[in-house]
Amino acid sequence: MHDAGTGSTGAPSRRTVLSATAGLAAALALTPETAPAAVHDNKRIRALISRMTLEEKVGQLFVMRVYGHSATDPDQADIDANLKEIGVRTAAELVAKYRVGGIIYFTWAHNTRTPHQIADLSNGIQRASLGLPRGLPVLIATDQEHGTVARVGRPAALFPGAMAIGAGGSRSDARTLGRIAGAELRALGIRQDYSPDADVNVDPANPVIGVRSFGADPEAVADLVAAEVKGYQASGTAATAKHFPGHGDTAVDSHFGFPVITHSREVWEKFDAVPFRAAVRAGIDAIMTAHIMVPALDGSGDPATLSHPIVTGVLREELGYDGVVVTDSLGMEGVRQKYGDDRVPVLALKAGVDQLLNPPSLDVAWRAVLAAVRGGELTEDRLDTSLLRILRLKAKVGLLDRPHVTAAGVDRTVGIPAHLRAADRIADRTATLLVNRGSLLPLAPRTHPRLLVVGADPASPSGTDGPPTAVLANALASLGFTTTALSTGTAPSPETIDRAVTAAGDADAVVVATYNVSAADSQRTLVGRLAATGKPVIAIPVRNPYDVAQLPDVQACLATYSWTDVELRAAARVVAGRVKPRGRLPVPVQRADDPAQVLYPIGYGLSY
Template sequence: MPSRRTFLAGTAGITTALTIGNPAHAGATNDKSDKSDKSDKQLRALISRMTLPEKVGQLFVTRVYGHSATAPDQADIDANLKELGVRTAAELVARYRVGGIIYFTWAHNTRDPHQIADLSNGIQKASLERQRGLPVLISTDQEHGIVCRVGEPATLFPGAMAVGAGGSRADARTLGRIAGQELRAIGVRQNYSPVADVNVNPANPVIGVRSFGSEPDAVAGLVAAEVAGYQRSQVAATAKHFPGHGDTSVDSHYGFPVITHTRAQWDALDAPPFRAAIRAGIDSIMTAHIQFPALDDSGDPATLSRPILTGILREELGYDGVVVTDSLGMEGVRTKYGDDRVPVLALKAGVDQLLNPPSLAVAWNAVLKAVQEGELTEERLDASILRILRLKAGLRLFESPYVSQAGVTRTVGTAAHLAAADRIAERTTTLLVNEGRLLPLSRRRHPRLLVVGADPASPSGTTGPPTGVLATALTELGFTATALSTGTTPSATTIAQAVAAARGVDAVVAGTYNVTATSAQKTLVEQLVATGKPVVAVAIRNPYDVAHLPSVRACLAAYSWTDVELRAAARVIAGRVEPRGKLPVPVQRADEPTRVLYPVGYGLSY
């Protein structure tokens, strides 16, 4: 790892001045203290020495393929050449002077914590040597639950809706603090979490269990708590997706959602979590690729809307931290304008960081051209760069850009952290149905179990298919549990196999995933019930499944199919812990969706 002396030489003597600035994060306050003023003066001086291409680069946060900054696998070199025109992360930094890099599992950035730390150090070394001593702000999407980029042996926590079911702000703060410590140890200093969207639409295909719930005040409290936890660990939290993505039936990755809330509804429903995040000192806020006519009737997505980002977020809410776009490769932001116009319009709207454009070359050159031709001014770029550098200084990246392998070993996936995640998970599992007190299952009456169900694509928080994880957990608790994967759309043959297997056991545990009225999963569960064997349904994603499963004698909501939540559900099924979770969203009747079957706050206990 490069020495501290090497780093100090690259910063042109500004390190000391920057690190004595406001110890709070850049977006935390509008502190006008002498120290803050001195830091800003030094940062402005640094900006004044940047060339225009260097300034443009600081605005971009991009993907890059490979586990190493300088020696990725050949397949990753090929992918980088095809998509970015460079071979490695080090070359990327040298060519485009990017201010940030985002890690993805699919880009092979996150094999294991020690490798991630080496990658982070390699990126920082390349940046410090090529960018006037400027460190890179490395980010990722580590929401926990169904969206994780860093898997085991890192500590994986329940997702947002599960935390909402637990209802504990202390747990949310603990999650943020521990997750932040582990991210910081591997060199990730900006996390695109928490989700601040209020999920009021059960059909929402993109938010759902990524939200804390449907009650604005409850979501606001948990968002603020998680922000405090992350930023206490010197990792920038990011509230997303402004101005609110919770009432959509279209996924902005693939379409262009429209929010029909009135301005009054936005104030009451969507805004409270973002207001709470700003009060908590949130470092960054991510935009949504949604159309919100009540806030801007131009038809532009919020990411490109000056009335929304400058008029509401900056001026009305008083936020002066970093604004980052959602991925510019998503269809929601590409529907109306070309890829060359999107980054320019985002900057004109008030954005600071341009995240993951589909073509970095097209986007980078478009911004450069816009300044050269007078559509954007250098002063406009300087304002965003100052916010970005304030954030880097607040995170002490100028002083401590590197991480150590000893720090990874000391911090990531410790026994204490893993135990905290298990305790939090135990407070989230929600018991919705328990006819005849079927649960907890008894090892005397139900020694042999069949675990069937959906095995959706696994997030990083899993070690295997959900049926296998659940069966293993139940076996470790004293049952003899056999796993049979039936998938999300079981065929008639698969259903028949499950029914035949059920006849040889004492009870069946069925993991369900987004069941609908016409779902083959519903048919599977109904035929299992018809065998006369007790059936316990475990909703491993949305809790709304229970409305379509009236025949089961017991039903739990686990809110995710990650290991930590499935293990907690197993302990509830076995009676090792009491079910304590309460629904953070209402569940409507399947036959009459305007009526509520189970209200917010509902949850049984033993």
């Protein structure tokens, strides 16, 4: 359903755009002609803040989820979910009731079905907000890290994830990724990306960061973080470095528990701080906090998100950062274990954050901040400080003068052939060959015409062509092989293993996709049984490269760092010799039998 005055994607008519701009100009005491040139003026932004009610100011601090593909006409199931979780029916009602300053898109919330639908949703949200008294445009954000975390799927261009970019080691590629990805998000009305991940992944067992990090070398991570930031922000989309002060050395997932980082201050400075300092020097628009305890930085036992010594003392005062600070989701257990949901947003603001992301109950959080100001625990001046940063960011990304997007902009930007080719070229530089006994690779259809593709098929990231085994089999078939795909899962049963071994009898070689293999994993048994057939076995770890340490029987091993289509197609081209492997490990791989010993160091990678 489209509102009056819009085109086929909900894009506004010229009259609607001029009306919205005129309304903002009036609020800023400007004419429509001078508004675009003057919205960056701090004096006028402060004037806008001075006209806001306290309730409106509180709302501007929140970035909230909302269910539905449309701002005004979502599906009934999404209306029911919104009523249950937020107390409103639609995104339009959300901005009207709480005056939220931001909205975050999720695939599971049905916000990101197709490019034109996303653009419609974004325009609908902006119309709903701008139509209110003293209405402001909404800063729409999402987690588009690429690799294993991507909320916007095909036909948008999807790039290799951070650890794959780390394996490629090219600052130019990181900058290109940011520029293209940022341009596509902007065309959809998404002006802020919660990316890049600036964590240094020094713990191979890290359950939440892993391949979302560029690697384990802080200087290399810093270079790529800075390059990606510059790419995003050159496109007019705000980048967000996360998760400060560094989530890379933890065995606990802060979604479900409360991690503790035991680094000394010296170790923190040497590892975790380096990429964030680089992001600040690169002019990063926003930094996201982590729900982790770092006793070396704050001995109170509070999570970093709620820590004044960390957010204000370290990030703002020591690192000199004065941009927007956004919390990680306030629905995560890491921030909820010590304090109630009514205290968390207040303490976060007292710590020095600006944006409060996705509280479990917006009503509880909104009322708690309002009560804290009325009761004197927070001052209105404190809110104004954050509002100034938030509105500066909205002005910088063009929201205050051009909040809407168009169908034509979507069509000329999102998933265009040049962007897709760039993603493939970058992926070709990331696949990392770790084992190649007897120079098995590259394979040729004339010597190994029949390939069996088996292995793990984890849940596919948004917008893929199917499970990894099918994508790999199809990609290899397009390169001249006759392929058979057999999904054996992440925990193959003895019966499934038997079926794979039987199928290998008709193959000239076997390609096995592995996923986070451990010593007692039945995936390891599968690979061993297949190798015992005498057929050449090529392992392709589709997430962590650490799998190679558990696979001593394979003749070849090629790490992709993710199971997205772009990386799997690149792996197929390397297997077939269409491109040479160029990736180098951005993390060390320890021996399986002696983790104190390094099997493959940072920088290791074979070619042929």
